[in-house]
Amino acid sequence: MAVFWMVIFMCIVGFVFSITLNHFLPLLLLKNKKIGDVPRGSFGYLPFLGETLAFLNPHPSTNIGSFLQEKCYRYGKVFKSHLFFSPTIVSCDQELNYFILQNEDKLFECSYPKPIHGILGKLSMLCVAGDTHKRLRNVAINLVSTTKSKPEFLTHIEKTTLQVLDSWKDKKQIIFCQEARKQVLGLSPEQPEGAQILEDFLTFMRGLISLPIYIPGTPYANAVKARIRISSSVKQIIKERRRKENVINSNDNICGNMYINSQEKEIDFLEILLGVDTLSEDEKVSFVLDALLGGYETTSILMAMVVYFVAKSPTALEQLKVYIYLSYIRYIKGYLIPAGWKVLPILSTVHLDPFIHSSPLEFDPWRWERQDQTGKKFIPFGGGSRCCPGSELARVEVAFFLHHLVQNFRWTVEDDDQPIAYPYVEFKKGLVIKVDHLAL
Numbered sequence: 001m002a003v004f005w006m007v008i009f010m011c012i013v014g015f016v017f018s019i020t021l022n023h024f025l026p027l028l029l030l031k032n033k034k035i036g037d038v039p040r041g042s043f044g045y046l047p048f049l050g051e052t053l054a055f056l057n058p059h060p061s062t063n064i065g066s067f068l069q070e071k072c073y074r075y076g077k078v079f080k081s082h083l084f085f086s087p088t089i090v091s092c093d094q095e096l097n098y099f100i101l102q103n104e105d106k107l108f109e110c111s112y113p114k115p116i117h118g119i120l121g122k123l124s125m126l127c128v129a130g131d132t133h134k135r136l137r138n139v140a141i142n143l144v145s146t147t148k149s150k151p152e153f154l155t156h157i158e159k160t161t162l163q164v165l166d167s168w169k170d171k172k173q174i175i176f177c178q179e180a181r182k183q184v185l186g187l188s189p190e191q192p193e194g195a196q197i198l199e200d201f202l203t204f205m206r207g208l209i210s211l212p213i214y215i216p217g218t219p220y221a222n223a224v225k226a227r228i229r230i231s232s233s234v235k236q237i238i239k240e241r242r243r244k245e246n247v248i249n250s251n252d253n254i255c256g257n258m259y260i261n262s263q264e265k266e267i268d269f270l271e272i273l274l275g276v277d278t279l280s281e282d283e284k285v286s287f288v289l290d291a292l293l294g295g296y297e298t299t300s301i302l303m304a305m306v307v308y309f310v311a312k313s314p315t316a317l318e319q320l321k322v323y324i325y326l327s328y329i330r331y332i333k334g335y336l337i338p339a340g341w342k343v344l345p346i347l348s349t350v351h352l353d354p355f356i357h358s359s360p361l362e363f364d365p366w367r368w369e370r371q372d373q374t375g376k377k378f379i380p381f382g383g384g385s386r387c388c389p390g391s392e393l394a395r396v397e398v399a400f401f402l403h404h405l406v407q408n409f410r411w412t413v414e415d416d417d418q419p420i421a422y423p424y425v426e427f428k429k430g431l432v433i434k435v436d437h438l439a440l
Contacts, residue, residue: 039089039335041071041080049211050082056209061421062361064349068092077349078335084113084212088342089335092349094356096335098376100345101383105130108343110386119208119223121231123286126293133385139278140287140389148393154400161401165408169437175430176307180300180401197233200226201292208293209424227289234288235281241274291390297424299394303401304419304431309363311413311433316365317406324403347379348421411435 044051051067059065064072068090071079077093091097104110109129112120120127125136147153164179181198207223214221273284310316337343352360356377357367368378381388388394411433419425 037336038338039078039080040075041090043080043082043087048085050085050087052083052211055081055083056211056423058420058422061348061419061425062352064092064346064352065421068346068349072349083342083344086113086342087338088344089337091343091345092353094350094353094376097345097347097350097379098383100343101379101386104385111342113212116208116212118214119204119220119227120293121227121286121289123283125286125290136283136287137385137389139276140290143273143276143287144389144393148396154396157397158400158404161404165404168409168435171435173432173434176433177300177304177427177430180303181297197230197292200230200233201297204230205293205297205424205426206422209422230289230292231285234285238274238281238284241271245274294388294390299397301419301425302394303398304427305425306398306402307405307411307433308413308417308419308427308431309365311411313363313365316363319365320402321406324406347382350377350379408438409435410438 042051044054046053054067057065057067059067063069071081071090072092078089078091078096081088081090083090091100100108110126110133111129112127117124117127122128123136125133125140128136168174168179203219203226204223207219207221207226210219210223212220214224273279273287276284279287310320350356354360381391381394413434414429414432417427417429417431419427
C-alpha cells in the first residue's frame, strides 16, 4: 500500500513539474537577454491552457474579435501568447503571414495540437508533413484537375443545385445553411447514410476547434466519436459503390451495352476518388473527411456568406444579375521566433486590416475590381504548399448556385442573425431566410 501511494505521489509531482516546465520555463528563458528580441505579449495565468479560452471566445466573423483587437493594440500585429498547450507567436501581419506560408518545410512545419489528430486522423493532409504531405497533395491536385475537367461532374453540380432550389418553390422560409450543406460528395440527406454523415460532421466541426480534453460529453470527445462513425459510414458507402460497379461491369460484359450504362452513371467526387489506385483504403476515407472539412463545410459557408451580404446590398444584387446575364460565370521584421515555438498566422486579420483595405468591415465586393487579387492582401484559400487544392471547384460550385438562385428567387434575411467565428464560421440560427420564387 505504501508503494502504491508513493507511485501516486510521484505521478502528481511529475504532473506539476511538467506544468511548470511547459508554462513558466519559457517565461524564465525569455528574461535571458542573450536569447534575442522575442515579440511582446503575455502567456496568461492558466497552466497548459494559457490564453486558449480567450482565443476561442466566439465573436462576429466580420471583425477580428476582442482577443486579437486587444493584443494588437497593446503589443502590435505580432505578439507572443500561450495557446493549445504551447508557447506561440501569433501573427496578424501581412508580410510575416506570407513569409510563413512560403517557407513551410524550410523554416516552419505545419502542425495541429496533438489532441486534434484524434479528430482529423493521422492520415489527414492537415496533419501530415514533409514527403507524405507532398504525395497526398499531388494526388489531391490531380484529383481536382480530373474532377473539374469532367462534363459529367459539372452536370452533377448543376443538377444538385436545381434540385435544392426546386424544393424551395412552395416554401416561404428556409434555414439556408442546412440547404447549402445538402450538396456533399453526391450524398443526399434523404439517404440514411447521407443524413447520418451530415449529422456526425456537424458534431465533428463543433469539436474540432474546442478545448482538446477528452472528457465524455465534451465537444472534443463527441467529435472523436463522430469521426469514428463517419469513417465507418464512408467505408460502407465505398463498399456499396464498388458492389454496384461490379454489377454494372458484369451487365456490360453480358449485354455489350457499356456505352449506355456509362452515360446513365452519375459522376461525383467520391466516384472519381474510388478510381485512384495510388491511395490505400484508409487514405481514401481520410480524403473524404478532408474534402468534407476543406470543401463541403467551407463552400457551404461561403454560399451562406454571399447570400447574407447580397441580401443586404441591392446594388450588389443588381450588379450580380448583370454579370450573370452578360457573361454567365467566370522572418522577418526583426523578431526572434524561438525554435520549438508554434507560429500562428491569422490570415483573416489581413482581410480586415484598415491599414490595408479601406472600410474593411463594410461589404464591398467591388474592392476586388480595384485591387490585385493575387498578392499578399487577399489570401482566402491560404498559400504556399497549403493553398487549397479545391479552390477552383469551390468557385465553380458557388457560381452555379448563384446563377440559378439569382434567376429564380428573391430573398431577405433576419436582422438578428450574423456569421460568428468559433473560430470556424457559423450562423447562430443557420441563416434563416424568407424566399419568394420568381414566376418565369
